[in-house]
Amino acid sequence: MNNYSLKFAKVKPKDEKKTEHIFKATLQLVKDKGVAGITMGEIASAAKIATGTLYIYFKSKDELINALFTECRKASAEIYFKDYDASLPFKTGFKVIWLNLMKFRTEHFEKAVFMDQCYHSPFITETTKHITKEMMHPLYKLVERGKAEKIIKDADSFILLTFMVGGINEFVKHSKYSGKKITKELIEQMFNLCWDGLKA
Amino acid sequence: MNNYSLKFAKVKPKDEKKTEHIFKATLQLVKDKGVAGITMGEIASAAKIATGTLYIYFKSKDELINALFTECRKASAEIYFKDYDASLPFKTGFKVIWLNLMKFRTEHFEKAVFMDQCYHSPFITETTKHITKEMMHPLYKLVERGKAEKIIKDADSFILLTFMVGGINEFVKHSKYSGKKITKELIEQMFNLCWDGLKA
Amino acid sequence: MNNYSLKFAKVKPKDEKKTEHIFKATLQLVKDKGVAGITMGEIASAAKIATGTLYIYFKSKDELINALFTECRKASAEIYFKDYDASLPFKTGFKVIWLNLMKFRTEHFEKAVFMDQCYHSPFITETTKHITKEMMHPLYKLVERGKAEKIIKDADSFILLTFMVGGINEFVKHSKYSGKKITKELIEQMFNLCWDGLKA
Amino acid sequence: MNNYSLKFAKVKPKDEKKTEHIFKATLQLVKDKGVAGITMGEIASAAKIATGTLYIYFKSKDELINALFTECRKASAEIYFKDYDASLPFKTGFKVIWLNLMKFRTEHFEKAVFMDQCYHSPFITETTKHITKEMMHPLYKLVERGKAEKIIKDADSFILLTFMVGGINEFVKHSKYSGKKITKELIEQMFNLCWDGLKA
DNA sequence: TATGAATGAGTATTCATTCAT
DNA sequence: TATGAATGAATACTCATTCAT
Numbered sequence: 089m090n091n092y093s094l095k096f097a098k099v100k101p102k103d104e105k106k107t108e109h110i111f112k113a114t115l116q117l118v119k120d121k122g123v124a125g126i127t128m129g130e131i132a133s134a135a136k137i138a139t140g141t142l143y144i145y146f147k148s149k150d151e152l153i154n155a156l157f158t159e160c161r162k163a164s165a166e167i168y169f170k171d172y173d174a175s176l177p178f179k180t181g182f183k184v185i186w187l188n189l190m191k192f193r194t195e196h197f198e199k200a201v202f203m204d205q206c207y208h209s210p211f212i213t214e215t216t217k218h219i220t221k222e223m224m225h226p227l228y229k230l231v232e233r234g235k236a237e238k239i240i241k242d243a244d245s246f247i248l249l250t251f252m253v254g255g256i257n258e259f260v261k262h263s264k265y266s267g268k269k270i271t272k273e274l275i276e277q278m279f280n281l282c283w284d285g286l287k288a
Numbered sequence: 289m290n291n292y293s294l295k296f297a298k299v300k301p302k303d304e305k306k307t308e309h310i311f312k313a314t315l316q317l318v319k320d321k322g323v324a325g326i327t328m329g330e331i332a333s334a335a336k337i338a339t340g341t342l343y344i345y346f347k348s349k350d351e352l353i354n355a356l357f358t359e360c361r362k363a364s365a366e367i368y369f370k371d372y373d374a375s376l377p378f379k380t381g382f383k384v385i386w387l388n389l390m391k392f393r394t395e396h397f398e399k400a401v402f403m404d405q406c407y408h409s410p411f412i413t414e415t416t417k418h419i420t421k422e423m424m425h426p427l428y429k430l431v432e433r434g435k436a437e438k439i440i441k442d443a444d445s446f447i448l449l450t451f452m453v454g455g456i457n458e459f460v461k462h463s464k465y466s467g468k469k470i471t472k473e474l475i476e477q478m479f480n481l482c483w484d485g486l487k488a
Numbered sequence: 489m490n491n492y493s494l495k496f497a498k499v500k501p502k503d504e505k506k507t508e509h510i511f512k513a514t515l516q517l518v519k520d521k522g523v524a525g526i527t528m529g530e531i532a533s534a535a536k537i538a539t540g541t542l543y544i545y546f547k548s549k550d551e552l553i554n555a556l557f558t559e560c561r562k563a564s565a566e567i568y569f570k571d572y573d574a575s576l577p578f579k580t581g582f583k584v585i586w587l588n589l590m591k592f593r594t595e596h597f598e599k600a601v602f603m604d605q606c607y608h609s610p611f612i613t614e615t616t617k618h619i620t621k622e623m624m625h626p627l628y629k630l631v632e633r634g635k636a637e638k639i640i641k642d643a644d645s646f647i648l649l650t651f652m653v654g655g656i657n658e659f660v661k662h663s664k665y666s667g668k669k670i671t672k673e674l675i676e677q678m679f680n681l682c683w684d685g686l687k688a
Numbered sequence: 689m690n691n692y693s694l695k696f697a698k699v700k701p702k703d704e705k706k707t708e709h710i711f712k713a714t715l716q717l718v719k720d721k722g723v724a725g726i727t728m729g730e731i732a733s734a735a736k737i738a739t740g741t742l743y744i745y746f747k748s749k750d751e752l753i754n755a756l757f758t759e760c761r762k763a764s765a766e767i768y769f770k771d772y773d774a775s776l777p778f779k780t781g782f783k784v785i786w787l788n789l790m791k792f793r794t795e796h797f798e799k800a801v802f803m804d805q806c807y808h809s810p811f812i813t814e815t816t817k818h819i820t821k822e823m824m825h826p827l828y829k830l831v832e833r834g835k836a837e838k839i840i841k842d843a844d845s846f847i848l849l850t851f852m853v854g855g856i857n858e859f860v861k862h863s864k865y866s867g868k869k870i871t872k873e874l875i876e877q878m879f880n881l882c883w884d885g886l887k888a
Numbered sequence: 889t890a891t892g893a894a895t896g897a898g899t900a901t902t903c904a905t906t907c908a909t
Numbered sequence: 910t911a912t913g914a915a916t917g918a919a920t921a922c923t924c925a926t927t928c929a930t
Contacts, residue, residue, distance in 0.1 A: 118408070121408070121409075121410050122323065122324070123323075123324045123408075124322070124324040124409045124410065127898085127899060128900060128901080129898095129899075137916090138915065138916045138917055139900085139901085140901085140902080140903080140915070140916055140917060140918095141914075141916070141917095143900090144915075147901095148900080149899095149900065201408065205324075207322075207465075208318070208319065208322035208401060209322035209324045209325060210321045210322060210325035211324070221466065243480075243481065246463070246474075247474055247478050248481070250455060250458040250478075251455040251458070251459070251482070253454075253458050254454030254455040254458030254459065255454040255455060255485075256454070257457075257458060258450040258457060259446075259450040261450075263450075265417075265421075268446055274444055274447055277444055277447045278447050278451060280441075281441065281443065281486065282451070284485045285455075285481040285484045285486075286481065286485075327923080328925060329923095332892095338890060338892050339892065339924095339926085340889095340890065340892060340926090340928080341889075341891070343927080344890075349924095349925065503893080522723065522808035522809040522810060523724040524724040524809045524810065524811070525810040528920075537895090538895045539921085539922080540894070540897095540922085540923075540924080541893075541895070541896095542922095543921090543922065543923080547922095601808065605722070605808060607722075608719065608720075608801060609721070610722060610724065617865075641877075641880075643881065646859075647874055647881065650862055650863075650878075651858070651859070653858050654856070654857055654858030655885075657854055657857075657858060658851070658857060659847065659850040659854065662846070663846070663850075665817075665821075674844055677841075677843040680843075681841065681851045681885040685855075685882060685883075685885030685886075687884075703910090727903060727904080728903070729904090732913095738911060738912040738913050739903095739904090739912085739913065740907080740912055741910075741912070743905070748905080890930100892928100892929105893927105893929090895924105895925105895926085896924100896925105896926100897923105897925095898923080898925100899921100899922085900920100901920080901921080901922095902918105902920075902921090903916105903920095904916105904917105904919100905915100905916085906915080907912105907913100907914090907915080907916095908912100908914090909912085909913100
């Protein structure tokens, strides 16, 4: 390290990585013991920091949970529409998104569990819940495009959407619990069930 | 107090109604604040009894939660196969059960929420979880009958089952959250999506 | 205990005496270590109860301090005008009150120390402070009677009042610190200084 | 960094001004929130330095408080006997000192508050308390000269002293709390009350 | 049984102090 | 020296559980 960098390194900045560690530790703990069972002390030691340090990064348990919730929401939003291109034929685009939903649920399972758990917890504020609901909006749009193009059934959008998502969620949840391996083959089967249900 | 009344007092069962009150109070609280947020004190006052009294009916919080979980499981099991008759044609019988699942989720929403919440909580023992999984067995049988009769797709039973249940769960959950009214019409739409997905 | 009293004794009431014990313990601790140095744990064990019990009687440390402050104020108010009769000649009545002030400061020294200490503490609310100020009103009236009767100097009432009280407070405070015995003789001397200062 | 600058850095004294800032910040905080309510963090940020820096100037909170206490004592001692000349007639000299006491209490109010507050706090050592008491010695001498000259009453010196000081302290304290303006006129009135009380 | 006050272990949070930069 | 993040012991407060009535 040269003189120049020393000048700027004088003040130790709040470690960005530490927030990440804390989040990771919290998600793991929640997956294992549920929101009901986690303490700030446990989170701290799982993140390999002192309890006091935890409070440098988050003013309270409440704030930590809410921040993590927001983080998870952001992560899911980023994945949902990855590689989606509205100019693609409907079914192709639909499958991209459907697979993304599946991807999020499987690869970020702890986040999904955490979000589900939090929804009824006293930690999450109404505002946070509200924003979360709004996040579903683009999915509504997708479903409505399908209806407009007469490719999928002309049913209530809410029904179509929850149907589209429900199978994925239930499948992933139970496969994690029961140890059932999630294979390409199974995913394909689930997609077909879903698509056959939706198509006009 | 004489011998007679003593004897009588011993025989007198714990007030059945009170257990019910306690369960109802707990379910309501869990729906509103999650398992993370309930205390024995709150349960007691919601059930309009003293904390001490709560401990006459349940040795510990753990026991209360587990007893309630078992109760909920029993309630769901009773509903799932109500009016089902294996001699009915497959689709008819399938719809009976599918509607029963829907019925349970809507009319006993707090129970469903409670069971979901508990699954990750430190309160529920592994044994309890195991028994719960076994409860799904008859549903497997149903699905397999459908496959055997070549009426529904020859996909993995696990996939078929989670697909069948997922839409219902997701639909009811979000309708409760968003205040969306659950109508016969919507239920019918959801069933059609589900059936069209499953059918061979 | 007969049947009748049993009927009413069924519920153990919040022990009135316990509040008193808590107050006494707190005052003693504050006298010895100052408001800065007391913890809820210490108060509890000085009052021979569990920490949790302390919180049955007072929702928080703040509330405990404020309640005690109010209690002390009440105690002082009760003493200040004890045996005072406006129909007595001014000097006689004045001396009754002056001696009462002295009596409070000496016999309830911990309360006086506590009140002094609290005045600058973050525990005491502005409202509480305001009420305390108002408590001085009757003393103003007394001083104004003396002025009206041309018995004491026609100076600013605020000056007369703080002068009247200041000597007492300073005397008692330092005598407690230095271990100087407060005798009848010394009190008489102090009263004479005070009276000679005030008289017209 | 070369040898020269290293040497120079070692010699460079701790910034004198910074100590002053720290003291000023502490006094202000204690006036507003009491000794009970101040933290090292608050002091540091009020003094516009980092917490770590505070510990360069003072090894501990204890030491800071004690150093400030000593500083305050010194400041008061310097003022008390300012312009006093034993060769002046008693009353003239007495008034000089009396006015000095008044001056200290008004112009260095925070210091007075701080010293009062500290007296009961766990921070101040017995030694410090002892030295403080000794500081009163010259005032005793003054009072005894008055008695010897038969100008003031032949009462107990302790009584005379606390009487002399009490009115001042009480007056200033309450005027600060209530916002009452301290005027020359009021000071004169207070002095007269005091003198008339003391004179033989 | 029923009550709710009492208990004390446990949890969230603060804060004096240290330390790497 | 100066900084402010990191530490962990101490403290305020909670809550499952017990117990006297």
